Amino acid sequence: MSRVVVVGSGVVGMLSAYLLALENVSVVLFERFQAGNESSWAGGGIVSPLYPWRYSPAVTALAHWSQDFYPRLGEQLLAQTQIDPEVYVTGLYWLDLDEEAEALAWAQREGRPLQSVDVAVVERAVPALAKGFGRAVQMADVANVRNPRLVKALRAALQQMPNVTLHEHCAVSGFIREGGRITGVHTAQGDMYADQVVLAAGAWSGELMKTLGIELPVVPVKGQMILYKCAEDFLPTIVLAKGRYAIPRRDGHILIGSTLEHAGFDKTPTDEALASLKASAIELLPALADAEVVGHWAGLRPGSPEGIPFIGSVPGHDGLWLNCGHYRNGLVLAPASCQLLADLMLGREPIVDPAPYAPAGRLVSAG
Numbered sequence: 436m437s438r439v440v441v442v443g444s445g446v447v448g449m450l451s452a453y454l455l456a457l458e459n460v461s462v463v464l465f466e467r468f469q470a471g472n473e474s475s476w477a478g479g480g481i482v483s484p485l486y487p488w489r490y491s492p493a494v495t496a497l498a499h500w501s502q503d504f505y506p507r508l509g510e511q512l513l514a515q516t517q518i519d520p521e522v523y524v525t526g527l528y529w530l531d532l533d534e535e536a537e538a539l540a541w542a543q544r545e546g547r548p549l550q551s552v553d554v555a556v557v558e559r560a561v562p563a564l565a566k567g568f569g570r571a572v573q574m575a576d577v578a579n580v581r582n583p584r585l586v587k588a589l590r591a592a593l594q595q596m597p598n599v600t601l602h603e604h605c606a607v608s609g610f611i612r613e614g615g616r617i618t619g620v621h622t623a624q625g626d627m628y629a630d631q632v633v634l635a636a637g638a639w640s641g642e643l644m645k646t647l648g649i650e651l652p653v654v655p656v657k658g659q660m661i662l663y664k665c666a667e668d669f670l671p672t673i674v675l676a677k678g679r680y681a682i683p684r685r686d687g688h689i690l691i692g693s694t695l696e697h698a699g700f701d702k703t704p705t706d707e708a709l710a711s712l713k714a715s716a717i718e719l720l721p722a723l724a725d726a727e728v729v730g731h732w733a734g735l736r737p738g739s740p741e742g743i744p745f746i747g748s749v750p751g752h753d754g755l756w757l758n759c760g761h762y763r764n765g766l767v768l769a770p771a772s773c774q775l776l777a778d779l780m781l782g783r784e785p786i787v788d789p790a791p792y793a794p795a796g797r798l799v800s801a802g
């Protein structure tokens with residue numbers, strides 16, 4: 436395989452490129468704006484689905500592989516770029532969870548360290564937590580990754596690799612098709628030919644597939660978050676209640692997320708979301724009532740049916756591969772998803788059964 440073009444440079448496009456480049460593939464990435472500034476920057480970075488037991492085995496398989504891989508990835512990128520993605524193992528407490536029995540059964544089945552914990556124990560471990568919660572469940576090994584640093588490190592790593600070219604501020608407008616084969620892309624700076632093309636354009640992937648007359652069910656789902664800056668020891672763990680969470684970074688930044696909105700490609704932060712996120716923050720951690728909100732933003736998740744990403748080749752369009760549609764879990768799923776794609780492209784034994792993610796049978800031809 437002499438040249439691969441990757442369309443989109445979020446965590447999925449960049450990590451796909453990185454893993455292929457480590458295998459001596461020559462990779463050219465195209466990014467409409469600056470690499471890593473969309474959903475992969477905007478997310479919270481919890482290295483677990485929020486309610487892992489609600490997902491299919493397909494999502495669980497990728498999540499588990501990635502969770503084990505993340506610490507190594509963090510160390511590798513830090514050594515290579517001096518940028519620390521801060522993979523921070525804090526654990527996660529779910530408070531007043533209605534599905535405790537499902538969660539415990541799932542954990543037993545999957546061999547994950549999830550357990551019921553006395554609320555008094557949680558209150559001692561997390562003094563800032565609001566009083567009055569009745570029940571708690573903990574998964575002690577959950578980490579969060581500082582995703583803006585992760586994408587910065589990936590970008591820096593790619594820029595150091597001699598067999599990688601990153602074209603930023605260069606949008607792809609469509610694919611070059613010759614017979615039944617995709618042989619490159621049309622870009623704002625001209626055509627680029629390639630042996631293989633990977634579409635990793637996040638929430639925008641569906642728009643590009645439309646240019647081939649294919650309906651890819653990947654849609655933007657807006658998510659807003661707010662940020663506080665507290666003392667470093669204010670919150671030692673991730674806490675989650677009623678679908679809203681607080682994530683501590685190592686330096687005392689606390690992220691509160693998130694909304695789920697169907698608003699097309701609009702990414703404007705709103706006053707309603709700000710008020711609602713602030714209320715959730717105070718409900719979880721009352722001391723935040725006196726703290727200043729130091730950030731508020733929105734990102735577009737690449738929503739897909741059941742949150743199962745599309746990973747694999749596109750039938751009838753040889754040379755075209757998808758790695759998109761990671762919905763709420765793109766940061767946790769990315770390592771496994773990108774390794775699986777690389778395995779498939781390089782004809783190697785795949786890390787997990789690729790069948791559930793295959794585009795075949797999940798796309799509709801508009802023609």
Ligand SMILES: Cc1cc2nc3c(=O)[nH]c(=O)nc-3n(C[C@H](O)[C@H](O)[C@H](O)COP(=O)(O)OP(=O)(O)OC[C@H]3O[C@@H](n4cnc5c(N)ncnc54)[C@H](O)[C@@H]3O)c2cc1C
Binds near residue numbers: 475733759
């Ligand atoms: C508020 C919020 C909270 C989240 N929290 C978490 C979490 O805690 N844990 C977790 O695992 N996930 C979380 N996510 C989800 C996660 O952020 C996404 O699933 C993931 O970032 C998707 O990565 P991506 O690379 O596919 O997309 P993106 O990061 O959006 O990257 C796609 C890239 O493609 C580029 N592009 C688009 N069209 C073109 C084109 N035509 N030509 C060239 N380039 C193009 C875009 O500019 C963009 O840079 C969250 C998301 C949000 C919004």
